[in-house]
Amino acid sequence: MEDRLSSLPDDLLHSILRGVPLKHAARTSALSRRWVAHWIRALAASPVLDFTDSNFAYGQPPARAAATVDRCLRLHAEHGTPLHVFRVALVSPSVPGDGAFGRDVVGWIAAAVTRGAREVEVDLTPSQEDADPGSAANSLERLALGRLSLRAVPLPAAGLAGLRSLSLSHADVTDEALRGVLANCGALESLSLRCCSLLTTVSVASERLRVLELLGCRSVRELRVAAPALESFALYGNVILSVTDWFDSVAVDFGAAPALRDVYLSQMDCCGSLDRNIDYYYPFVYHVPQARILTLCSVGLVVPIFSLDSDDDNHFDHFPYAHLNGDDSAYIDMPNLQELQLLMGSLEEEMSTQDPRFPERVYYFFNYTSLPVLERLFIRLASNPANGSSSEPDEDDDDAEIRFGPHEIVLGQLTFIKVVNFRGTWRERRLVAYLLKRAPILEQLVLVTVRGEGAPGDEQPENIKEWVSELQKASCEARITVCRPSEDDSPNHAHTRFFHEEYCCT
Template identity: 30%
Template sequence: MYHSRQEDRISALPDDLLVRILLSIPTEEAVSTMILSKRWRFIWTMLPVLTYQERKESVWLFLNKSMEFHKAPVLQILSIRLGPHCPTDADVGKWVENAVNRGVRELFFTLQWSADPTRLPKSLNTCKTLLHLRLSHKILVDFPTSSCLPSLERLQLYYVVYKDEASLVALLSSCPVLELLYVMRNEDDNVAKFSVKVPSLRVLLYFNAMSPDENDVVDPGSLEKFELKDYVGRKEEKELVEYILGTSKCLRTVTISLRSNLKDKETIMETLKAIFILRFDVQRVIGDGLLVVRMVENLAVGPNNRH
């Protein structure tokens, strides 16, 4: 009897409070509350945040049904993470299409199925509401020159495959207010020349399993923070660091992490330190395989200028 009264008290709360309660539990559990009573039947459909993580083979079916019945006018966040259990014939693009039609603000999509990389729907190319986009693994990045993402501020591309270099350029060019870019690459991403020319960019994290190529192009004009991961001391890597230092006008912090299995970390670290000392009066924070350089001045200078 006591539990029944407690349930009735909760059920009597306004819809917006019930939605806030459901936001504190996993999406799958929130959806299951529909069986509690008629009062709860459609509360979950108003959730502004949906998160799906593959735990079993049936998750894609659950995702299909829950996205079909979801009715919130605005979808703040859609996060989907699917692994090898996801059927290769699943129409994953329609989930993204649904989110775009709902004015999604943040979209996180990780696909690690056994099929080939999949294209996302064309509607994503011109999504006006999107603020944050993260694509991971078996996603084919295919953006035409007509793409326009006017609100996108944060972009994360983790081990995706690009249709070609033109698609990468088109994607970045479509983001006039992009401030943060995280890139992690594999050797089979179909891009030889990785070009980053985004005037509004303030933070760049770049990880290339192959090491930066001499053809990679980064325009660091407005860059305030630069991170380079898995550094091994190759010529191309040093040239990239030197180029960033020599051309950025707003750089405040540079973080370089060495590959964990390097045998000559101390030598490589000393070489890195020399690159910075030649150009800046800096404050250095050095750990095991990690170099963090904070510029004393919020101003980049040339190799012959010292403060």
């Protein structure tokens, strides 16, 4: 059979080979010896070496996969083409002594950085023991390591002075190793720590850091941040609030961050209930009052009532305690907040010793938190609440009883409200009625029903729309939209990732 492909011009063949995965390009060597030169030239001409294709090392022993990466790096270097990006994702054997790429990774990172790479990404599954980015040179700008052990990293880690982005996911990194790495990252602008189970103390001091993520690190008991240029902060962990029992407390020291605008705060159990047997809480949200965009879970809606007992200050002296059941609530000012999203559990919480209509934390938050420029409010109810009672109150609901302060709140700049997973239970209705009476320039209310049918409290959109149209509204211009999830085309909050739904951190 005539080999018509081989008769194509060399430039066209090189263009074709650059567009196919490396593994398939290398297999063209079986066609003829001429193709060997073609795929090697295509490899050498590319500034990107990407070994993340799932089929790259399929069926190969670890030693052969490592040898292939070594060979490609060597061939690329021999042809002298600048290397900008180096990525590799391999399955590392869990059997001790079977070759876990540890020494290979060190060499790959060193080779890529020596060649001037600006972006290096290595992901090994499961984690391995010996990787060491310490030989990196200052050209490195982005480093992402997943399921990688850093216990063997010599400290202080060298060659990271130019690093701008660092991501550690499921990494075997200790407090000491993290401090050693960060100490050499003077240019760092983005730091992401995800599901790093060995971390107990996270201390970040950086003049340039703009983005900080601390997600799923369950063992963290101390968080200290000094980053005056910080713009975005995401926390999914156990430090959304602090408890005064010093055995269990999380110490938080969040320095001034005047540029901070984007904050995501979610407790690991997200929408769980507070332990009423513990007296003192201090919500993390009050460490970041300057935020303009905020996502907050219902655990973080506790309004602090500051303790006046100076004897309580013996445990920690860097933040005041908040008493959940005290007399004098603090009035918190969030002067910049324009867009708020609340991740709520069931609104059907009831205290056995209180009236069934005991006000939920969301009302406390609105009554004791000043929100002078709030424009957009998003409330995401639990899609499958554990306590989704739809029972009606014993008497007609009257939100006049929802008053906790000496003032009547007015959400004077609020123009848009969206409630997702709305079932139409009486507590959900009471919340909507409460907000409609306090938003004089509201332009649109969107109620998105829960997915599926037959859940307790579910009602058809038509019935919900009829009910809401009869409510008293402070704004005569407010448009009401009731729709199913598939029909919703209204705006969404800036944060559309929900870590409590997508993370399964162990």
